[in-house]
């Protein structure tokens with residue numbers, strides 16, 4: 001494979017605002033270099049224009065370009081990756097400290113550590129570094145050779161019209177099983193009489209593929225399909241072909257435990273918008289985390305790296321309700337814990353032995369059903385899960401909890417990248433019984449930063465933020481995504 005990396009310390013500045021060391025390669029042949037040196041020096045305008053452009057990637061193979069998109073830290077050792085992530089998290093969290101202290105204009109690149117008003121612990125590494133993903137979603141588009149039935153990941157952008165779909169077999173975060181299912185799906189759609197769907201409005205049918213696996217190697221595949229003008233009877237023929245291919249045809253190599261099919265005319269549809277149709281096998285996949293078993297439906301979220309999820313959840317558990325045996329210094333056990341954006345219930349269920357009661361709130365109905373099932377599956381009797389948008393459910397729930405009389409221990413929130421709705425922040429902040437709030441974010445520099453500021457600013461009656469302010473007291477980054485710049489951060493707020 002072309003990805004044997006040479007490591008060096010040269011650095012480029014890219015959109016994530018992390019300094020990525022890049023492999024220093026010979027960009028031109030010797031003769032190119034001589035030609036380049038003999039060219040007229042560029043005008044000021046040309047120079048400025050050329051220096052605004054991102055570095056050219058023309059010299060890289062397609063595999064390298066894709067690896068740079070999906071796993072941009074792949075050339076670094078794992079220790080170097082952690083060092084970068086640590087600095088990146090500290091930079092974001094020092095920005096939070098500055099925002100909170102009102103020092104908004106300070107953008108100077110002075111040492112970040114001195115700006116932090118609370119400790120940031122060293123990034124907790126992922127116990128598994130390669131092939132850790134338990135879920136991958138593959139696109140279908142034109143490949144390097146122009147074949148429109150290519151299954152892989154995008155290099156380029158739709159905006160620039162230069163998308164190329166590159167096979168992801170070399171990606172370090174991808175398990176072998178995902179690669180195998182993607183190759184088989186590609187073979188299948190190439191045999192099919194139906195076209196692939198590159199743009200919704202230009203026709204075609206075969207769309208993305210999602211593959212989910214668990215630690216035992218069980219495999220769920222979900223095929224997304226645009227029906228266009230096909231009748232249900234016509235679609236049924238192609239569904240039957242798909243089942244045949246994966247059950248007794250060449251695709252049986254994949255040993256799929258579940259095969260789902262979703263007919264959708266939008267980028268993403270929930271089960272309610274367009275049902276996940278089970279064409280073959282089991283309706284769920286199961287994963288084990290911290291000794292608890294979790295059922296996961298096709299539509300439900302689950303942390304993408306099972307081994308790192310154990311690290312994340314034990315960190316969250318410790319920060320929500322410290323156990324004296326773990327040296328937490330606090331001894332209280334009991335009361336109610338709110339698990340906002342609870343998915344399949346994993347955080348609440350793993351904390352359940354330490355509290356009297358867990359109340360989870362989750363938007364996706366299949367995930368709520370999973371969470372309820374998971375509590376029963378693990379003989380956990382003190383969890384209840386409420387379906388709906390947290391911004392709708394939580395304000396009403398808060399008043400009920402208040403009238404039931406105290407007992408709230410803490411709240412944990414783990415929203416998607418979009419962060420929490422301001423009504424959720426308001427409800428949490430204005431509930432005086434919550435003294436401890438744990439915020440788990442995969443993007444603390446995005447919308448979550450707005451949430452942090454609203455949790456911690458001085459009371460603001462105009463924004464209906466009347467409760468006592470929280471302060472961040474500890475941050476623990478957890479590496480859920482080796483080879484990428486991303487990281488989960490667990491932030492403890494207290495008041």
Ligand SMILES: C[S@@+](CC[C@H](N)C(=O)[O-])C[C@H]1O[C@@H](n2cnc3c(N)ncnc32)[C@H](O)[C@@H]1O
Pocket residue numbers: 301302303340341342343344345346347361362363364367388389390391414415416421
């Ligand atoms: C990052 S996941 C975390 C799930 C869970 N805490 C876990 O660790 O598996 C975010 C979850 O928030 C849910 N979600 C998104 N928007 C929501 C909203 N407005 N109200 C409630 N849940 C929401 C998503 O469906 C998803 O399950």
